[in-house]
Amino acid sequence: MTAEFGHFALVLALMVATLQMVIPLIGAARGWRGWMAFADSAAQVQFVLIAGAFAMLMYAFITSDFSLEVVTANSHSAKPMLYKVSGTWGNHEGSLLLWVMILALFGAMVAWFGGALPDALRARTLAVQAAIGVAFLTFLLFTSNPFARLDVIPADGRDLNPLLQDPGLAFHPPFLYLGYVGLSMTFSFAIAALIEGRVDAAWARWVRPWALMAWIMLTIGIALGSWWAYYELGWGGWWFWDPVENASFMPWLLSAALLHSAIVVEKRDTLKSWTILLAILAFSFSLIGTFIVRSGVLTSVHAFATDPTRGLFVLGILFVAIGGSLTLYALRAERMRATTAFALVSRESGLVLNNVLLAVSCAVVFIGTMWPLIAEAVTGEKVSVGPPFFNITFTPFMIALAMVLPVGAMLPWKRAKLGRTMKPLWGMLAASVALGALVWTLQTGGRMLAPVGAALATWVILGVVADLAQKAGGWRARPATARARLAGLPRSEWGKAVAHAGLGVLIFGIAGLTAWEQQDIRTLAVGDSFDLGGYTFTLDGVEAGRGPNYSTNMATVTVRRNGGVVAVLNPEKRFYPVQRMPTTEAGIQSRPLRDLYVSLGDQQPDGTWAMWSWIKPFANWIWFGAFMMAAGGGLSLSDRRYRVGAARARGTQAVPAQ
Template sequence: MTAELGHFALILALCVALVQMVVPMVGAHRRWSNWMAVGDMAAAVQFVLVSLSFAALMWAFITSDFSLRIVTANSHSAKPMLYKVTGTWGNHEGSLLLWVLILALFGAMVSWFGQALPAALKARTLAVQAAVAVAFMLFMLLTSNPFDRLEIIPLDGNDLNPLLQDPGLAFHPPFLYLGYVGLSITFSFAVAALIEGRVDAAWARWVRPWALLAWVMLTIGIALGSWWAYYELGWGGWWFWDPVENASFMPWLLAAALLHSAIVVEKRDTLKSWTILLAILAFSFSLIGTFIVRSGVITSVHAFASDPTRGVFILLILAIAIGGSLTLYALRADRMRSPNAFATVSRESALVLNNVLLAVSTVVVFLGTMWPLIAEALTGEKVSVGPPFFNITFTPFMVALAMLLPLGAIMPWKRARLGRSMQPLWGMLALSVALGALVWSLQTGGRMLAPIGATLAAWIILGAIADLAQKAGGWRAKPSIAWARLSGLPRAEWGKAVAHSGLAILIFGASALTAWELEDIRTINPGESVELGGYTFTLDRVEQVRGPNYFSDMAFVEVTRGGEYVATLNPEKRLYPVQNFPTTEAGISSGALRDLYVSIGDQQPDGSWAMWTWVKPFANWIWAGCIIMSLGGFLSLSDRRFRVGVAKSRSSVAVPAE
């Protein structure tokens, strides 16, 4: 009965979404306030109904209701409770319901917290958001019903994919979807603005916090996925340019560009057309990511094994959402030109260049991801595009972006002088280069990757410090005056400095790890040792242990340095008997400056074990950088300007209805 209630609630939610899609839009066109007000009530009701549907599905997983096809295919009575709960979204149908739940949540949040929004803009935004929800609910009910019953109820289920039975990946999808789907609101704002024909500083101020929230959630989601791949897959890497990794990375890049472009619209009332396009493209790439994950056209450890025919439905959604919004953009964008001009050397120009670098980087990743599919369709031959391509083509744009950040942040609006803007940064640049030279002189090899990473990281962090110092009145300002000015800075300024510093830490961690990691692969007998990077890894023994729903060969590897005990690592080779699926659990000793990383393979005929050993310098700096970037985003979101009514804009551009 619970499943039927969930199914019925989902159907009712679809009906409410249809009302929300039509009535507020008509009301906004006719200027009927009572019709526009329907959008607020419908958004809240839709969220409640979808929440009930999702709760019903989760209850089916918790209680192991194997009469549901989805529970039988993705759960088991012996599975730990955490993974029974998270198994709700560890499959195609359940994750799609989570997607719709978050869509409804963001629509409801606009209804709850958008009291200061112009009534017509709010009504149109809620209507567009509902249209996206209608498309996905139809997709789910027609092709991917999570409440589909089985005629014959089995005694037990097939278990969840063992790779997903991990805390890191358990919480990875919700954060990722909060980012993916969060961009739907910026998309809805953009389409609503195009329909209304009005884009101004007030609109940008409303869009920025939603774009920032989506970007922060994407950052957390991507970091969780990277962390999971690092310790769960046992391959020693943290990023492989997998198609599904790229599917989340592309919207992240465009969301970052959207954030910076919206700043220009808010502060200078220009770049309106470009900002609207970025809002459309960011969510469009989220939809493309959905197609990549769910269509069955690619094979990935992250992808849902799904019927390729569902990809046709997703392509239809893509065609309507992307094609329709871009067509509307083509009709309206040329009428949103701003009369405000800016010099070639200015903060506006720096932000435009920032946007170009991020957008071109996205195109590079997109082409590398889709080229194997395109080549196979055109020639019939299978080709692969691996990490070397992405590293060579993507890295230069990120280096250029890192070089630009401090200068762009410190430049004045409208018109700047390059020499004057660089004046507070020359000392920081000298310190950064000196640090890079020191790193180069201390390293044992001649690779330039780590010194370049250290230079760029120091340049970004010291540049952020210089920017704050300028806002405090300069290095010679009295401490009391400097403190008063810094205390009065908007939190968004502090958030910007923290987020940029997080990016710097990530850059250094990635470059240092890539340049300096040490690796050893061999077969080893119990009692034998491996010397690597000054550490001695001794395989003491391998024991068979039993988990709640798996069997494991657990190794005990003692690590010493200079004869002193460091750690005991316990890499595992697990077997989940329900699916007869093996997984590798790495043994890791984490530290601020290095990780000691060991994974084991199968036992050899002679009784030895395959063992991979790594010493990974600064590995945790990668995820620390992501955490700091997220904290910077949350700090900016707490800015009072994002929590109170929108200030009256200086100017706006109205477009006559066509």
């Protein structure tokens, strides 16, 4: 009966969401407080119902209830418990239910923590959020019912995709969805503001925490996915510009732009139209990502569905959400005029340039991702767009962003003098260029990527140091005075510093790994050795074994340097009999300055084994930098201004748009 309870809860949630979509809008238009207050109660009830349905589905996976079609298709009684739990969202139906539950969670959070919001704005925001919920609950119930039962119950299930049976993939989707769906909240705030016809500094302060939360979760989710691809797929890479990777990266770029744009609205009451547009576009690209993952129009190692009917349904949601919101934006944008002006050289201009670079970067990724689909529709020919295209077209914009970041962060508001701003940065610039030249010299020629990456990373990090030093009173300030000033900085300033420094670490990790990694591919008999990058790799043996739901060939590879043992690695080649699918488990020794990475291939007819080996310098700096950025976002989110929120001005009421 648990499945029937879950299905009934979803039907009730759809009914509640429909009421939440209509009643608060009428109440806000008429000024009826009771009708507006209905949004809070409905949002909480909707979340409880969907969370209950999700719990019922998880229970079915844990207990291996193979009467449910989705459990049979994506689970197995011998699967470890962690993957029975994560199997709940390791498929199209369950992941969509998780998507809808998080959507309802964000609506409930506005009801719980949005007491400082004006009644009309909160009611309209929750009504828009409910409209999104109605669309996806309808999609879930009519095309992707997770509680559909089988007429004939099988003895066991068909198991979860082996690639998803990994701790990294157990946590990667929930974080990504918290980011994807979190952008629905900024979208709802934007549409509510357009309906109301008013955007001001208070609105920007209310929106920023939601945008920041979504950006943090997207950062963590993307980093976890990249890390999983690095150690699980066995190909030695960490990013492949896969369509599904791009589907999460595009909203991340736009949410980063939204964060910086909202700062200008909050501080200077300008860029209001642009900030509203970014809020719309960021969530629109989340919906585009949903379409890519669930329609089957583009192939990927981690796409969920290939059913064109579902793709058409998502396309319909896309058309209504994006078309409707942009139409409303066109009608209302005239009311979002700026009330202040700023000079060409100013903090505002720096943030505008930041936004332009991020938005154009997103456009480049979008074109590259969708071009195979567009080209096939127009010409009938199948084309592919791979990493070389993205590396050539995307990288220059990121280089430009890194170059302007330290300067833009230190420019004063409204009007600035570039020479005065650069004064504390000249030394940092000289040190960065010197380090780049040193790297060029030490690598005795070769690719420019490493020197440029080292110089840019140093420039970004030293720019953070210069900014903090300036806020502490300059380099000549007394230590006690400097400590007091730094201790008095708001957490948002420290968050900005940590996030920007994390970007510098990330840049250096990418440049160092890409430029200096060393690779060897060969076949080896047991006992054979070879040299790579000053290390000696020896294949000591390959033993057959069994896991809970797979068989494995596990190699023992000893790595020596100067005669001493540095590492003993155990790469595996696994085979999952239920899915008839092999996977590769790399053997990796991670150190702060380099990774030793070995991947085992198939046994050859002559008895030798194929083996891929890499020395990967600074690999961990990539993920450390990404998590530094997320930690910086967390510091900013903990700032008192965003925990308490902006108080409503006395005696003011939201005026319904005429």
